[in-house]
Amino acid sequence: MEKPQIIVYIEHSLNYTAFEVKWIPRSAKMVTIGSHPRGTGALQVFEMNEGSLKLLHDGERPKALKCGTFGASTLEDRHIAVGDFDGKMEIIDLKAPETPVYSVKAHSEIINCIDGVAGLDIGKGAPEIVTGSRDGLVKVWDSRQKERPVITIEPTEGEQKRDCWSVAFGNAYTSEERVLCAGFDNGDVKMFDLRKMSIIWETNLKNGVCSIEFDRKDIDMNKLLVTTLESKFHIFDLRTFHTEKGFTGMVEKGHKSTIWCGRHLPQNRDIFATTGGNGSILLWKYSYPVSRSKKLSDGSEVGVSGETVLLQNATITGQPITSHDWSQDKIGLSACTGLDQTLRVVIHTKLNTL
Amino acid sequence: MDSSIHLQKNIRNNSEELKDFIADLHRWEKDLKSEEEDTSHTIAPHQELPPVRCKPAADTVKKIVSSNKRKVADTNQKKTERISSYDYAAWDKFDVSKALESDEENNAKVKSVTHGMDSKEIKTSNLSKVEKASRLKDEGNKFYSSGRLDDAIAKYTQGMALDPSNAILPANRAMAYIKLEKYEAAEADCNRCLKLDANYIKGYLRRGSSRLKLGKTRLAADDFKRVLELEPWNKDAKKELEKLDPSIEKFSSPETEEEKNLKNVNIGRVDIKEISSQKTANSVQNSLVLEKNFQKVSAEERQNTSESLLKETKKEGGKMIVITEVDSSQPKSVEGETFEVVVPVNKPPHLRSQKPLRKISVVDVSSEDCIPLALVSSGAFAKDLHKTQPEKIHAEPISILCTAKAAASEQDCQKQAKGSQDLQKTVDYTDELKKTDITPSMVLPGIPRTSHHFSQDWHKLRNCRKLCVKYIKEIHPSFFRGIDLDVEIMVDLISALLWEEFMPSESLTYLEGLAQTNGFSVNLLFLDSTQQKVINQLIEKCIEFKSHTSLFEKIKASLL
Numbered sequence: 076m077e078k079p080q081i082i083v084y085i086e087h088s089l090n091y092t093a094f095e096v097k098w099i100p101r102s103a104k105m106v107t108i109g110s111h112p113r114g115t116g117a118l119q120v121f122e123m124n125e126g127s128l129k130l131l132h133d134g135e136r137p138k139a140l141k142c143g144t145f146g147a148s149t150l151e152d153r154h155i156a157v158g159d160f161d162g163k164m165e166i167i168d169l170k171a172p173e174t175p176v177y178s179v180k181a182h183s184e185i186i187n188c189i190d191g192v193a194g195l196d197i198g199k200g201a202p203e204i205v206t207g208s209r210d211g212l213v214k215v216w217d218s219r220q221k222e223r224p225v226i227t228i229e230p231t232e233g234e235q236k237r238d239c240w241s242v243a244f245g246n247a248y249t250s251e252e253r254v255l256c257a258g259f260d261n262g263d264v265k266m267f268d269l270r271k272m273s274i275i276w277e278t279n280l281k282n283g284v285c286s287i288e289f290d291r292k293d294i295d296m297n298k299l300l301v302t303t304l305e306s307k308f309h310i311f312d313l314r315t316f317h318t319e320k321g322f323t324g325m326v327e328k329g330h331k332s333t334i335w336c337g338r339h340l341p342q343n344r345d346i347f348a349t350t351g352g353n354g355s356i357l358l359w360k361y362s363y364p365v366s367r368s369k370k371l372s373d374g375s376e377v378g379v380s381g382e383t384v385l386l387q388n389a390t391i392t393g394q395p396i397t398s399h400d401w402s403q404d405k406i407g408l409s410a411c412t413g414l415d416q417t418l419r420v421v422i423h424t425k426l427n428t429l
Numbered sequence: 430m431d432s433s434i435h436l437q438k439n440i441r442n443n444s445e446e447l448k449d450f451i452a453d454l455h456r457w458e459k460d461l462k463s464e465e466e467d468t469s470h471t472i473a474p475h476q477e478l479p480p481v482r483c484k485p486a487a488d489t490v491k492k493i494v495s496s497n498k499r500k501v502a503d504t505n506q507k508k509t510e511r512i513s514s515y516d517y518a519a520w521d522k523f524d525v526s527k528a529l530e531s532d533e534e535n536n537a538k539v540k541s542v543t544h545g546m547d548s549k550e551i552k553t554s555n556l557s558k559v560e561k562a563s564r565l566k567d568e569g570n571k572f573y574s575s576g577r578l579d580d581a582i583a584k585y586t587q588g589m590a591l592d593p594s595n596a597i598l599p600a601n602r603a604m605a606y607i608k609l610e611k612y613e614a615a616e617a618d619c620n621r622c623l624k625l626d627a628n629y630i631k632g633y634l635r636r637g638s639s640r641l642k643l644g645k646t647r648l649a650a651d652d653f654k655r656v657l658e659l660e661p662w663n664k665d666a667k668k669e670l671e672k673l674d675p676s677i678e679k680f681s682s683p684e685t686e687e688e689k690n691l692k693n694v695n696i697g698r699v700d701i702k703e704i705s706s707q708k709t710a711n712s713v714q715n716s717l718v719l720e721k722n723f724q725k726v727s728a729e730e731r732q733n734t735s736e737s738l739l740k741e742t743k744k745e746g747g748k749m750i751v752i753t754e755v756d757s758s759q760p761k762s763v764e765g766e767t768f769e770v771v772v773p774v775n776k777p778p779h780l781r782s783q784k785p786l787r788k789i790s791v792v793d794v795s796s797e798d799c800i801p802l803a804l805v806s807s808g809a810f811a812k813d814l815h816k817t818q819p820e821k822i823h824a825e826p827i828s829i830l831c832t833a834k835a836a837a838s839e840q841d842c843q844k845q846a847k848g849s850q851d852l853q854k855t856v857d858y859t860d861e862l863k864k865t866d867i868t869p870s871m872v873l874p875g876i877p878r879t880s881h882h883f884s885q886d887w888h889k890l891r892n893c894r895k896l897c898v899k900y901i902k903e904i905h906p907s908f909f910r911g912i913d914l915d916v917e918i919m920v921d922l923i924s925a926l927l928w929e930e931f932m933p934s935e936s937l938t939y940l941e942g943l944a945q946t947n948g949f950s951v952n953l954l955f956l957d958s959t960q961q962k963v964i965n966q967l968i969e970k971c972i973e974f975k976s977h978t979s980l981f982e983k984i985k986a987s988l989l
Contacts, residue, residue, distance in 0.1 A: 080443055084451070102465055103458045123458055126451075151468075201479045217481045225482040250479045269482075405457050407450065422454070424446050 110139030146191025158186025182208035198247030211236025245289030258284025315378035562592030596626035880912035909942030
């Protein structure tokens with residue numbers, strides 16, 4: 076019975092709703108961002124301290140914060156990029172959190188999702204931040220360029236603007252190659268090649284896309300985890316692209332409610348966790364098929380999807396768990412926040428023996 | 430039973446596992462904290478980051494195309510935008526210079542946004558330009574060898590515009606011009622080439638032969654000599670030189686001639702304004718030596734300005750002033766001179782020099798001194814001129830102004846040369862001026878509206894008593910109630926009120942106004958004894974008005 080365990084190690088209640096928790100790279104600290112009941116933004120830094128959490132910094136921002144990422148910051152700086160309810164994107168230096176180092180009115184409405192690439196020694200090329208918003212736009216930012224995005228992606232005229240719920244960078248294995256994936260509330264998933272500046276793939280998953288993640292950002296894109304409403308998640312094999320069928324994917328059900336987020340274990344990308352609207356965390360393992368592609372009768376190649384196995388299932392609260400972040404520095408350590416205004420540090424044992 | 434034992438074992442294992450994990454976690458925490466303390470002050474090593482995405486401005490918005498059909502249409506459109514390398518017809522129509530221009534614009538746009546990457550960006554863009562220029566040179570060479578000289582010249586010209594630092598392009602164009610028997614243009618191109626690369630032998634050879642054709646044998650000989658100096662075995666130069674003048678010794682100090690020649694390149698096409706300014710500069714430099722000659726020159730210059738263009742060479746006091754009009758149609762009369770073609774510098778803003786502008790210290794000549802001085806000196810100068818050319822002055826009032834200025838600068842020279850003695854003299858001039866009241870030409874400023882306005886006007890007028898009186902009388906006394914003056918100006922004003930031009934009653938009304946200002950009583954506290962005296966004098970002047978004794982007493986009290 077070599078099943079891993081999922082154990083809540085620390086529970087810390089908050090006086091605000093935390094939408095996102097992120098481990099500060101190379102530390103035992105984490106940042107929570109969220110919304111105070113009065114609509115202001117909360118930004119707190121906690122440090123693990125022998126089984127408890129020590130509050131290091133408690134900051135309040137004028138607008139509620141929705142999402143954050145360290146993905147475009149260097150390991151030395153560790154600046155967090157956050158998006159708020161007003162459509163503002165800011166990069167905050169946690170050593171001096173009062174004044175952001177970069178601030179831009181990125182969108183006209185709430186920024187739902189944010190992701191960064193080429194920071195933290197993950198991915199090559201220019202560090203860039205992508206934001207997705209309710210206004211239907213996806214914008215890419217470079218902190219060296221003030222006020223204007225480097226890329227704006229918007230629906231063609233006459234087309235309905237869909238709420239963008241999730242974004243992710245990937246394929247950043249050279250300084251030129253870069254792929255951006257965006258998920259929308261109507262179930263659309265679009266993949267943009269930022270080198271060619273064109274859409275390379277799109278599909279509709281029928282349910283709103285809550286989270287998107289490449290298994291790794293810094294390799295030739297391998298697989299993509301997409302979680303949706305209605306307790307479904309999809310894994311697409313991105314190694315083989317068929318001109319008509321696109322990427323091959325598989326669907327799995329879990330949680331019996333919305334799957335809020337799916338996150339790959341940084342130390343082993345075949346293992347990933349999903350968090351659900353019922354307050355549960357599921358731990359999965361993906362196994363590749365014998366052959367990742369097969370020839371069709373007309374000679375074209377199409378990808379073959381693998382299988383997922385549920386490793387562990389744990390319900391840790393009664394409210395949805397909206398964010399989950401693996402520690403990059405310690406295998407099996409993760410933090411998650413939910414709508415129950417609680418920050419939890421969760422440990423997963425035996426992950427290195429799987 | 431087995432299963433229950435198994436379960437128990439499992440639970441024990443799990444709890445041990447967990448214990449281990451947590452112990453490990455604590456260790457990890459500690460390690461990480463100490464590590465963080467060590468590295469908290471490390472600064473990110475400077476990485477060579479790729480530039481900000483060079484999408485020609487983020488305004489070009491990528492559109493999501495949802496339907497597959499439209500996607501295909503889009504990609505097709507993209508394809509048409511890029512010309513296939515095999516589509517020769519399309520390439521023929523492709524306007525390279527236009528594309529380059531737009532490229533440049535884009536670069537500029539990108540650069541204006543990317544801070545800190547500038548130098549690198551500029552380098553790369555220069556590089557690409559240099560490459561393009563050399564490509565154009567090759568194309569030009571092909572045209573040249575196939576005999577299409579005009580086309581070749583066009584290519585070289587394009588190349589020169591792209592890369593003005595390339596010495597070969599003008600040299601090649603010069604050759605093409607020689608073939609076309611346009612020797613003047615060829616010579617100009619050679620000059621340009623040699624300016625860029627003073628050791629380019631072909632440049633000298635071509636210039637020599639074009640000069641030969643233009644009949645400038647001596648200069649041509651110099652060129653060939655120069656070639657031999659650089660490359661003593663050069664047969665062409667030897668042959669030409671022998672043909673030219675067998676009597677000229679092969680190495681009879683050609684250098685000095687050449688050097689002079691090169692220097693003179695710098696004094697090429699200069700328009701008259703520049704020359705005159707140069708002259709004033711010169712005059713300042715060797716003030717006394719040039720002084721006498723200068724008058725002559727400026728007078729002559731005046732003459733010549735009426736003729737609009739002039740052509741003369743003057744050697745005075747060892748200083749050469751060359752005034753020449755360049756006209757390529759005429760053979761140049763002055764030997765030992767070459768002309769460079771001044772090409773307009775047309776750099777886009779991002780390529781312009783980033784060096785801060787040099788600060789030229791401006792000598793502050795207070796306005797009160799400046800005007801009378803100019804007038805005085807013009808008067809003095811007029812006297813001088815009367816001796817030499819009396820009729821000119823009356824004939825050309827504009828030029829008098831000009832000479833007046835010149836003379837003013839001359840006066841400066843004198844000042845510099847003779848020192849304080851002269852300075853005294855000029856001061857005397859101004860004093861004289863006050864006595865003789867030459868200043869009616871000075872315009873009386875309008876009635877001031879603010880205290881600042883008043884202070885400025887007063888500053889201008891204070892040296893001319895008449896105007897001051899006139900000025901003050903124009904202002905209504907009530908104006909002074911609301912103003913705020915410096916101590917100096919206030920005392921100045923009060924001392925002016927002491928003059929006999931003002932009736933005691935008038936003075937009183939002004940004093941009354943002044944006494945009502947906010948700063949008045951404060952100002953009184955800061956007066957020194959002489960200034961206090963002035964106030965007391967004014968009070969004495971007005972003492973006869975018994976109705977205002979309270980005011981006087983108040984002022985006197987605050988003076989104490």
